[in-house]
Amino acid sequence: MDLRRLLPDAAVLDVAAAYGDLRLGERAPEGRPWLGCNFVASADGRATWEGKSGGLGGPADREVFARLRCSVDAIMAGTHTVRVERYGRLVDDPVRRADRERQGLAPDPAAVLVTRSGDLPLEAPLFSDPAQPIFVYGPTTLADPPGEAPVIVTRMDDVTAAAALADLRQRHGIRSVLCEGGPTLFSGLLHENVVDELFLTVAPKLAGGGAAHGITSGPPLDELAPLAIESIHEHDHFLFLRYRIEG
Numbered sequence: 425m426d427l428r429r430l431l432p433d434a435a436v437l438d439v440a441a442a443y444g445d446l447r448l449g450e451r452a453p454e455g456r457p458w459l460g461c462n463f464v465a466s467a468d469g470r471a472t473w474e475g476k477s478g479g480l481g482g483p484a485d486r487e488v489f490a491r492l493r494c495s496v497d498a499i500m501a502g503t504h505t506v507r508v509e510r511y512g513r514l515v516d517d518p519v520r521r522a523d524r525e526r527q528g529l530a531p532d533p534a535a536v537l538v539t540r541s542g543d544l545p546l547e548a549p550l551f552s553d554p555a556q557p558i559f560v561y562g563p564t565t566l567a568d569p570p571g572e573a574p575v576i577v578t579r580m581d582d583v584t585a586a587a588a589l590a591d592l593r594q595r596h597g598i599r600s601v602l603c604e605g606g607p608t609l610f611s612g613l614l615h616e617n618v619v620d621e622l623f624l625t626v627a628p629k630l631a632g633g634g635a636a637h638g639i640t641s642g643p644p645l646d647e648l649a650p651l652a653i654e655s656i657h658e659h660d661h662f663l664f665l666r667y668r669i670e671g
Protein backbone atom coordinates (compact mmCIF):
# COMPACT_ATOMS: atom_id res chain seq x y z
CA MET A 425 0.00 0.00 0.00
CA ASP A 426 1.60 3.24 -1.16
CA LEU A 427 1.73 6.48 0.79
CA ARG A 428 2.51 9.86 -0.71
CA ARG A 429 5.11 11.57 1.45
CA LEU A 430 4.62 15.35 1.51
CA LEU A 431 7.19 16.18 4.21
CA PRO A 432 10.13 16.25 4.75
CA ASP A 433 10.36 15.73 0.96
CA ALA A 434 8.04 14.47 -1.75
CA ALA A 435 8.17 10.73 -2.47
CA VAL A 436 5.92 7.73 -2.97
CA LEU A 437 6.73 4.79 -0.73
CA ASP A 438 4.96 1.86 0.83
CA VAL A 439 4.02 1.74 4.49
CA ALA A 440 6.92 -0.55 5.29
CA ALA A 441 9.40 1.95 3.87
CA ALA A 442 7.67 4.91 5.54
CA TYR A 443 7.26 3.32 8.97
CA GLY A 444 9.77 0.46 9.03
CA ASP A 445 13.08 0.51 10.88
CA LEU A 446 12.21 3.60 12.91
CA ARG A 447 14.73 2.62 15.62
CA LEU A 448 12.71 4.53 18.19
CA GLY A 449 14.61 3.04 21.13
CA GLU A 450 17.64 5.03 20.00
CA ARG A 451 15.66 8.20 20.80
CA ALA A 452 15.11 7.23 24.44
CA PRO A 453 15.95 10.05 26.84
CA GLU A 454 17.88 9.48 30.05
CA GLY A 455 15.96 7.47 32.66
CA ARG A 456 12.89 6.39 30.68
CA PRO A 457 11.93 4.91 27.32
CA TRP A 458 11.05 7.00 24.28
CA LEU A 459 7.26 7.44 24.38
CA GLY A 460 5.10 8.06 21.33
CA CYS A 461 1.31 8.25 21.20
CA ASN A 462 -0.77 7.12 18.26
CA PHE A 463 -4.29 8.35 17.52
CA VAL A 464 -6.79 8.59 14.70
CA ALA A 465 -9.20 11.51 14.67
CA SER A 466 -11.90 12.74 12.35
CA ALA A 467 -11.27 16.02 10.53
CA ASP A 468 -13.44 17.70 13.18
CA GLY A 469 -11.28 16.29 15.96
CA ARG A 470 -13.36 13.39 17.27
CA ALA A 471 -11.49 10.33 18.57
CA THR A 472 -14.43 7.94 18.45
CA TRP A 473 -17.39 7.00 16.33
CA GLU A 474 -20.11 5.02 18.07
CA GLY A 475 -17.81 4.57 21.06
CA LYS A 476 -14.79 3.15 19.26
CA SER A 477 -11.94 4.37 17.08
CA GLY A 478 -12.23 1.73 14.30
CA GLY A 479 -14.95 3.47 12.30
CA LEU A 480 -12.70 6.50 11.81
CA GLY A 481 -9.81 4.60 10.27
CA GLY A 482 -9.20 2.95 6.92
CA PRO A 483 -6.91 0.31 5.40
CA ALA A 484 -3.79 2.52 5.32
CA ASP A 485 -4.42 3.69 8.88
CA ARG A 486 -4.70 0.09 10.05
CA GLU A 487 -1.45 -0.75 8.23
CA VAL A 488 0.41 2.19 9.81
CA PHE A 489 -1.05 1.22 13.21
CA ALA A 490 0.23 -2.36 12.80
CA ARG A 491 3.64 -1.14 11.56
CA LEU A 492 4.08 1.12 14.58
CA ARG A 493 3.34 -1.85 16.84
CA CYS A 494 6.30 -3.52 15.13
CA SER A 495 8.64 -0.65 16.00
CA VAL A 496 8.63 -0.58 19.80
CA ASP A 497 9.50 -2.70 22.81
CA ALA A 498 6.13 -2.15 24.47
CA ILE A 499 2.59 -0.90 23.88
CA MET A 500 0.84 1.11 26.59
CA ALA A 501 -2.94 1.49 26.53
CA GLY A 502 -5.52 2.90 28.89
CA THR A 503 -7.55 0.40 30.86
CA HIS A 504 -10.76 1.68 29.28
CA THR A 505 -9.34 1.37 25.76
CA VAL A 506 -8.20 -2.21 26.40
CA ARG A 507 -11.69 -3.01 27.66
CA VAL A 508 -13.68 -1.24 24.92
CA GLU A 509 -11.47 -2.27 22.02
CA ARG A 510 -11.13 -5.82 23.39
CA TYR A 511 -7.35 -5.96 23.14
CA GLY A 512 -5.83 -9.38 22.43
CA ARG A 513 -2.29 -10.47 21.57
CA LEU A 514 -0.71 -7.31 20.25
CA VAL A 515 1.12 -8.80 17.26
CA ASP A 516 -0.70 -11.95 16.23
CA ASP A 517 0.77 -12.20 12.72
CA PRO A 518 3.95 -14.36 12.62
CA VAL A 519 5.25 -12.40 9.63
CA ARG A 520 5.11 -9.20 11.67
CA ARG A 521 6.75 -10.92 14.63
CA ALA A 522 9.59 -12.01 12.32
CA ASP A 523 9.88 -8.41 11.15
CA ARG A 524 10.24 -7.27 14.75
CA GLU A 525 13.01 -9.79 15.31
CA ARG A 526 14.78 -8.57 12.18
CA GLN A 527 14.82 -5.11 13.80
CA GLY A 528 16.38 -6.55 16.95
CA LEU A 529 13.14 -6.45 18.98
CA ALA A 530 11.45 -9.27 20.88
CA PRO A 531 8.85 -11.06 18.72
CA ASP A 532 6.01 -9.91 20.97
CA PRO A 533 5.88 -6.34 22.29
CA ALA A 534 4.99 -6.21 25.97
CA ALA A 535 1.66 -4.69 26.94
CA VAL A 536 1.81 -2.00 29.63
CA LEU A 537 -1.20 -1.13 31.76
CA VAL A 538 -1.20 1.47 34.50
CA THR A 539 -4.10 1.62 36.96
CA ARG A 540 -4.53 3.72 40.04
CA SER A 541 -7.91 2.20 40.93
CA GLY A 542 -6.84 -1.42 40.38
CA ASP A 543 -9.79 -1.94 38.02
CA LEU A 544 -8.07 -3.98 35.30
CA PRO A 545 -9.84 -5.04 32.08
CA LEU A 546 -9.38 -8.73 32.89
CA GLU A 547 -12.09 -9.75 30.46
CA ALA A 548 -9.98 -8.55 27.50
CA PRO A 549 -8.47 -11.48 25.54
CA LEU A 550 -5.02 -10.00 26.22
CA PHE A 551 -4.99 -11.49 29.72
CA SER A 552 -5.75 -15.02 28.57
CA ASP A 553 -3.07 -15.31 25.88
CA PRO A 554 0.01 -17.17 27.16
CA ALA A 555 2.13 -15.57 24.43
CA GLN A 556 1.43 -12.00 25.52
CA PRO A 557 3.82 -10.53 28.10
CA ILE A 558 2.18 -7.85 30.24
CA PHE A 559 3.49 -5.31 32.73
CA VAL A 560 0.89 -3.99 35.16
CA TYR A 561 1.53 -1.02 37.44
CA GLY A 562 -1.04 -0.55 40.17
CA PRO A 563 -1.75 0.25 43.80
CA THR A 564 -0.39 -1.75 46.74
CA THR A 565 -3.76 -3.50 47.11
CA LEU A 566 -3.72 -4.89 43.55
CA ALA A 567 -4.09 -8.69 43.36
CA ASP A 568 -2.25 -10.79 40.77
CA PRO A 569 -4.48 -11.03 37.70
CA PRO A 570 -5.79 -14.51 36.87
CA GLY A 571 -5.38 -15.80 33.30
CA GLU A 572 -2.74 -17.41 31.14
CA ALA A 573 -0.74 -14.36 30.10
CA PRO A 574 2.64 -13.88 31.81
CA VAL A 575 2.07 -10.76 33.91
CA ILE A 576 4.61 -8.86 35.96
CA VAL A 577 2.77 -6.76 38.54
CA THR A 578 4.52 -3.81 40.16
CA ARG A 579 2.73 -2.24 43.10
CA MET A 580 3.35 1.37 44.09
CA ASP A 581 2.23 3.74 46.83
CA ASP A 582 1.82 6.52 44.30
CA VAL A 583 1.01 5.14 40.83
CA THR A 584 2.14 7.43 38.02
CA ALA A 585 2.92 6.78 34.39
CA ALA A 586 6.30 8.45 34.85
CA ALA A 587 7.23 6.01 37.63
CA ALA A 588 6.05 3.08 35.50
CA LEU A 589 8.12 4.28 32.53
CA ALA A 590 11.22 4.73 34.68
CA ASP A 591 10.80 1.21 36.05
CA LEU A 592 10.31 -0.23 32.56
CA ARG A 593 13.62 1.27 31.49
CA GLN A 594 15.63 0.59 34.61
CA ARG A 595 14.49 -2.90 35.58
CA HIS A 596 13.29 -4.31 32.26
CA GLY A 597 15.45 -2.62 29.63
CA ILE A 598 12.44 -1.23 27.72
CA ARG A 599 13.67 1.59 25.47
CA SER A 600 10.59 2.42 23.39
CA VAL A 601 6.88 2.54 24.25
CA LEU A 602 3.96 3.38 22.01
CA CYS A 603 0.81 4.56 23.76
CA GLU A 604 -2.37 3.82 21.82
CA GLY A 605 -4.62 6.04 23.95
CA GLY A 606 -7.20 6.68 24.99
CA PRO A 607 -7.74 10.38 25.56
CA THR A 608 -7.70 10.15 29.37
CA LEU A 609 -4.38 8.35 29.50
CA PHE A 610 -2.88 10.62 26.81
CA SER A 611 -3.85 13.67 28.87
CA GLY A 612 -2.30 12.13 31.96
CA LEU A 613 0.92 11.46 30.08
CA LEU A 614 1.01 15.04 28.80
CA HIS A 615 0.47 16.40 32.30
CA GLU A 616 3.36 14.23 33.48
CA ASN A 617 5.47 15.61 30.61
CA VAL A 618 6.66 12.21 29.36
CA VAL A 619 5.49 12.20 25.71
CA ASP A 620 8.11 12.56 22.98
CA GLU A 621 6.05 12.18 19.80
CA LEU A 622 2.50 12.10 18.48
CA PHE A 623 1.45 10.03 15.47
CA LEU A 624 -1.89 11.45 14.41
CA THR A 625 -4.00 10.16 11.55
CA VAL A 626 -6.52 12.72 10.36
CA ALA A 627 -9.36 10.77 8.77
CA PRO A 628 -11.22 12.42 5.88
CA LYS A 629 -14.50 12.20 7.78
CA LEU A 630 -16.68 14.43 9.93
CA ALA A 631 -18.26 12.94 13.04
CA GLY A 632 -20.07 15.93 14.57
CA GLY A 633 -20.94 15.93 18.23
CA GLY A 634 -18.60 18.65 19.43
CA ALA A 635 -15.06 18.90 20.60
CA ALA A 636 -15.53 17.17 23.97
CA HIS A 637 -14.56 13.83 22.51
CA GLY A 638 -11.13 14.63 21.11
CA ILE A 639 -7.81 12.83 21.54
CA THR A 640 -7.32 14.43 24.97
CA SER A 641 -9.74 14.76 27.84
CA GLY A 642 -9.71 16.08 31.37
CA PRO A 643 -8.14 19.32 32.58
CA PRO A 644 -6.22 21.49 30.10
CA LEU A 645 -2.46 21.68 30.24
CA ASP A 646 -0.90 24.51 32.22
CA GLU A 647 0.73 25.75 29.01
CA LEU A 648 0.30 24.99 25.33
CA ALA A 649 2.60 22.15 24.28
CA PRO A 650 4.29 23.15 21.01
CA LEU A 651 4.70 20.53 18.28
CA ALA A 652 7.21 20.27 15.45
CA ILE A 653 6.30 18.31 12.35
CA GLU A 654 8.59 15.38 11.48
CA SER A 655 6.71 13.96 8.51
CA ILE A 656 3.42 14.04 6.62
CA HIS A 657 2.13 11.20 4.46
CA GLU A 658 -1.14 10.94 2.54
CA HIS A 659 -3.20 8.02 1.29
CA ASP A 660 -6.75 8.13 -0.01
CA HIS A 661 -7.36 11.53 1.64
CA PHE A 662 -6.08 10.31 5.02
CA LEU A 663 -3.24 12.41 6.48
CA PHE A 664 -0.57 10.74 8.60
CA LEU A 665 1.13 13.36 10.76
CA ARG A 666 4.17 12.67 12.88
CA TYR A 667 4.91 15.36 15.45
CA ARG A 668 7.72 15.85 17.93
CA ILE A 669 6.62 17.39 21.22
CA GLU A 670 8.95 20.26 21.99
CA GLY A 671 10.10 21.35 25.39
Ligand SMILES: NC(=O)c1ccc[n+]([C@@H]2O[C@H](COP(=O)([O-])OP(=O)(O)OC[C@H]3O[C@@H](n4cnc5c(N)ncnc54)[C@H](OP(=O)(O)O)[C@@H]3O)[C@@H](O)[C@H]2O)c1
Binds near residue numbers: 462
Ligand atom coordinates in the same frame (compact mmCIF):
# COMPACT_ATOMS: atom_id res chain seq x y z
N1 LIG B 1 -9.13 7.62 18.20
C1 LIG B 1 -8.20 6.87 18.72
O1 LIG B 1 -7.11 6.75 18.17
C2 LIG B 1 -8.45 6.19 20.05
C3 LIG B 1 -7.39 5.56 20.68
C4 LIG B 1 -7.63 4.90 21.89
C5 LIG B 1 -8.90 4.91 22.45
N2 LIG B 1 -9.91 5.53 21.80
C6 LIG B 1 -11.26 5.54 22.40
O2 LIG B 1 -11.17 6.21 23.65
C7 LIG B 1 -12.08 5.62 24.57
C8 LIG B 1 -11.30 5.19 25.81
O3 LIG B 1 -10.55 6.26 26.31
P1 LIG B 1 -10.78 6.86 27.76
O4 LIG B 1 -10.20 8.22 27.71
O5 LIG B 1 -12.20 6.70 28.16
O6 LIG B 1 -9.93 5.90 28.70
P2 LIG B 1 -8.40 5.39 28.59
O7 LIG B 1 -7.49 6.56 28.38
O8 LIG B 1 -8.30 4.26 27.66
O9 LIG B 1 -8.22 4.78 30.04
C9 LIG B 1 -8.29 5.64 31.15
C10 LIG B 1 -7.74 4.94 32.35
O10 LIG B 1 -6.33 4.79 32.22
C11 LIG B 1 -5.78 4.71 33.51
N3 LIG B 1 -4.61 5.56 33.70
C12 LIG B 1 -3.41 5.11 34.12
N4 LIG B 1 -2.55 6.09 34.25
C13 LIG B 1 -3.19 7.22 33.96
C14 LIG B 1 -2.80 8.57 33.94
N5 LIG B 1 -1.56 8.96 34.28
N6 LIG B 1 -3.72 9.49 33.58
C15 LIG B 1 -4.95 9.10 33.23
N7 LIG B 1 -5.39 7.81 33.22
C16 LIG B 1 -4.50 6.89 33.59
C17 LIG B 1 -6.87 5.14 34.48
O11 LIG B 1 -7.29 3.95 35.12
P3 LIG B 1 -7.53 4.00 36.70
O12 LIG B 1 -8.77 4.79 36.87
O13 LIG B 1 -7.63 2.58 37.10
O14 LIG B 1 -6.33 4.69 37.25
C18 LIG B 1 -7.93 5.70 33.61
O15 LIG B 1 -9.23 5.54 34.14
C19 LIG B 1 -12.72 4.45 23.88
O16 LIG B 1 -13.97 4.88 23.38
C20 LIG B 1 -11.77 4.16 22.74
O17 LIG B 1 -12.42 3.56 21.64
C21 LIG B 1 -9.71 6.19 20.62
